[in-house]
Amino acid sequence: MNWTEIMNFSRGPLLQVSMMIFIVGMTYRLVRVILLGWERDRVKNKGSKLWGVILNYLKGLLVLPFIPWVRRTFRNNELTFIAGGLFHLSLFLILAFGTAHVLVWKSLCGFGWKSLPTPVLAFFSSVGIISMIVLLINRLTHPVLKLLTKLPVWINWLLVFLPMITGFIMARHLWFRYEVIFSLHLISVSLLLIWIPLSRVSHFLFYFFSKTIHGAQAGKRAVMP
Amino acid sequence: MKTQSAINTYLKETGGWVASQLEACTRCGICAEACHFYQALGNPEYAPIWKLEPLRRAYEQRFTVAGKLKLALGLEKKITDKDLEHWSKIVYEACTVCNKCAHVCPMGIQLGPLIHDVRAGMAAAGVVPGDLAEATEKQKTIGSPLGVTDEMWRERIDWITEEWEAEIPVDKAGAETLVAFSSIELMKFPDNLAAIAKILNKAGENWTVSSTGREVVNFGYFEADEELTKLFMYRVFKAAEELGVKKIIISECGHAYEAFRWTAPNIMKVPRGVEILHISEYIHELWKTGRIKIKEGAFDGQTITFHDSCKIQRRGGIIKQLRELLHVLAPKSFKEMIPNKEQSMCCGGGGGVISIKEADANRYAVFQMKLEQLRDIQAEAVCMVCSNCRLQFVDSLAHFNSTVKVHGLSELVSKALV
Numbered sequence: 001m002n003w004t005e006i007m008n009f010s011r012g013p014l015l016q017v018s019m020m021i022f023i024v025g026m027t028y029r030l031v032r033v034i035l036l037g038w039e040r041d042r043v044k045n046k047g048s049k050l051w052g053v054i055l056n057y058l059k060g061l062l063v064l065p066f067i068p069w070v071r072r073t074f075r076n077n078e079l080t081f082i083a084g085g086l087f088h089l090s091l092f093l094i095l096a097f098g099t100a101h102v103l104v105w106k107s108l109c110g111f112g113w114k115s116l117p118t119p120v121l122a123f124f125s126s127v128g129i130i131s132m133i134v135l136l137i138n139r140l141t142h143p144v145l146k147l148l149t150k151l152p153v154w155i156n157w158l159l160v161f162l163p164m165i166t167g168f169i170m171a172r173h174l175w176f177r178y179e180v181i182f183s184l185h186l187i188s189v190s191l192l193l194i195w196i197p198l199s200r201v202s203h204f205l206f207y208f209f210s211k212t213i214h215g216a217q218a219g220k221r222a223v224m225p
Numbered sequence: 226m227k228t229q230s231a232i233n234t235y236l237k238e239t240g241g242w243v244a245s246q247l248e249a250c251t252r253c254g255i256c257a258e259a260c261h262f263y264q265a266l267g268n269p270e271y272a273p274i275w276k277l278e279p280l281r282r283a284y285e286q287r288f289t290v291a292g293k294l295k296l297a298l299g300l301e302k303k304i305t306d307k308d309l310e311h312w313s314k315i316v317y318e319a320c321t322v323c324n325k326c327a328h329v330c331p332m333g334i335q336l337g338p339l340i341h342d343v344r345a346g347m348a349a350a351g352v353v354p355g356d357l358a359e360a361t362e363k364q365k366t367i368g369s370p371l372g373v374t375d376e377m378w379r380e381r382i383d384w385i386t387e388e389w390e391a392e393i394p395v396d397k398a399g400a401e402t403l404v405a406f407s408s409i410e411l412m413k414f415p416d417n418l419a420a421i422a423k424i425l426n427k428a429g430e431n432w433t434v435s436s437t438g439r440e441v442v443n444f445g446y447f448e449a450d451e452e453l454t455k456l457f458m459y460r461v462f463k464a465a466e467e468l469g470v471k472k473i474i475i476s477e478c479g480h481a482y483e484a485f486r487w488t489a490p491n492i493m494k495v496p497r498g499v500e501i502l503h504i505s506e507y508i509h510e511l512w513k514t515g516r517i518k519i520k521e522g523a524f525d526g527q528t529i530t531f532h533d534s535c536k537i538q539r540r541g542g543i544i545k546q547l548r549e550l551l552h553v554l555a556p557k558s559f560k561e562m563i564p565n566k567e568q569s570m571c572c573g574g575g576g577g578v579i580s581i582k583e584a585d586a587n588r589y590a591v592f593q594m595k596l597e598q599l600r601d602i603q604a605e606a607v608c609m610v611c612s613n614c615r616l617q618f619v620d621s622l623a624h625f626n627s628t629v630k631v632h633g634l635s636e637l638v639s640k641a642l643v
Binding site: 029032033034035036037038039041042043044046047056060064065077080081084142143144145146147148149150151152153198199200202203206207209210211212213214215217218221222223224225 | 239240241242243244245246248249250251252253254255257258263267269270272274275288289290291294295300301327328330331332333334335486487488490491538539540541542544566567
């Protein structure tokens with residue numbers, strides 16, 4: 001098998017199968033959690049649950065990851081917090097507005113949008129990669145993280161990092177032949193897609209549960225989330 | 226055997242609410258930075274998320290593919306009796322269920338309530354620190370965790386009535402308001418109990434205490450034993466129904482307020498149309514509606530600060546009202562500690578921790594951080610609205626030879642009444 005064949009295989013059957021696994025797996029996990037049942041909250045509210053939820057999302061998306069100093073609690077690990085925030089921001093920008101990704105979205109949705117200028121993309125993909133490395137170093141050295149991090153978490157890091165670094169190399173046309181790096185990128189993306197339903201990388205889905213719960217809890221008690 | 230009853234409790238408690246939050250965790254460890262026990266003692270096992278390990282393992286191994294895979298591959302083990310004993314010390318002696326971690330978690334996971342669930346498993350398995358279990362047993366059999374009998378209670382109420390010249394109506398038929406005090410106030414802070422009585426009398430409140438529903442503290446709730454939690458609240462609710470009151474006022478106890486106000490309707494039958502209020506919000510209401518008047522600046526002079534209690538402020542939302550009161554009591558001398566309000570740091574004695582002798586070292590270590598916060602603003606006095614916090618402050622300030630004075634907010638208000 002030569003690289004052209006590998007490329008065709010990885011962007012064809014491999015990607016399709018891993019996307020299927022991803023969708024079926026995540027649906028299963030979502031349904032599984034929802035079916036565990038939800039109890040009605042009979043407690044009388046003091047404040048507005050909805051307002052609490054709205055405030056919580058706004059703060060969580062716009063303020064806390066980028067300005068951790070608003071909470072004194074973060075004075076011991078501002079770097080982790082900012083690295084986490086920048087990583088997610090970069091990931092979103094590259095996935096949604098990367099030149100090649102826009103084409104993928106267009107073929108999937110039938111309509112597209114403009115990609116970001118190349119220098120901006122280069123900047124944010126570098127920021128994303130650097131953040132990942134900062135987070136890795138933190139995970140290797142922080143006593144709590146050493147305790148919490150078992151094998152699956154290391155795999156999470158690796159499988160998220162591989163598509164990022166291969167994508168970066170491909171977009172900058174560095175070192176590798178196009179077929180080679182494109183194949184590697186797609187293989188790593190496929191591996192990640194298969195891994196997500198089995199791991200905590202799936203947190204992007206359950207984020208909406210816990211974030212809503214926290215906002216509602218704060219709102220009903222009339223405290224700032 | 227022990228372990229199985231803990232696991233059963235965990236599985237019973239794991240609905241979508243618990244599961245979705247356990248699934249949301251990314252193992253980022255940021256919650257550790259919020260935990261005063263971790264901050265003070267540096268033990269990574271005190272990270273709030275690590276306290277959920279027994280619950281997480283029970284859930285994953287029963288309900289998730291990944292959990293079953295990890296078990297099959299030997300990456301993770303089943304929970305053992307030894308694990309329970311290990312985590313019992315962590316969740317009871319190094320956690321006050323203050324829930325500050327939830328405010329720090331980027332995912333918003335409600336770590337406090339989930340740690341409460343972990344405790345529930347420990348309670349079911351009978352793996353609870355001896356001192357805590359003993360106090361709970363006393364509350365079950367005698368009616369008070371401090372062992373105050375009916376007779377002692379009556380004598381004490383009579384004594385307070387005489388000593389402070391504060392009339393305290395007992396079992397008054399036709400009263401509108403039932404005030405439920407805690408044994409701590411009765412035995413250790415009678416001045417605060419008298420202060421509350423004076424404020425209510427001054428406002429012309431038609432109130433009473435009950436000889437059957439006389440204990441507001443809930444050691445079942447500290448242990449997280451749901452049956453006992455219900456029993457202890459039932460005693461107060463039953464008294465309220467018999468007296469036909471319209472309001473139950475929870476006196477200065479944070480966990481009691483949490484249990485009565487935010488938990489009871491979800492776990493038991495509560496009397497219909499009976500409002501549950503914390504004494505501090507009620508005092509504010511009395512002042513706001515002009516039923517009591519407070520002398521402005523009565524406590525100006527020495528720098529005074531306010532300690533936010535986890536269950537009354539961060540979890541109870543009674544925040545702004547009390548600042549309004551404080552700005553009247555000491556407009557010039559009132560100074561906020563940093564951090565404060567929702568972000569304030571727990572005193573270290575809540576959640577039953579102060580009743581466990583073995584946790585004393587933890588409790589003092591945590592209090593040192595509070596002491597620094599007091600020093601930073603050069604506070605000469607501190608007031609609060611939870612007698613459990615107050616006990617921790619009085620005990621720990623003495624332990625560290627500090628001269629900072631401790632007051633109940635009700636006590637200050639009663640002294641400033643005009």
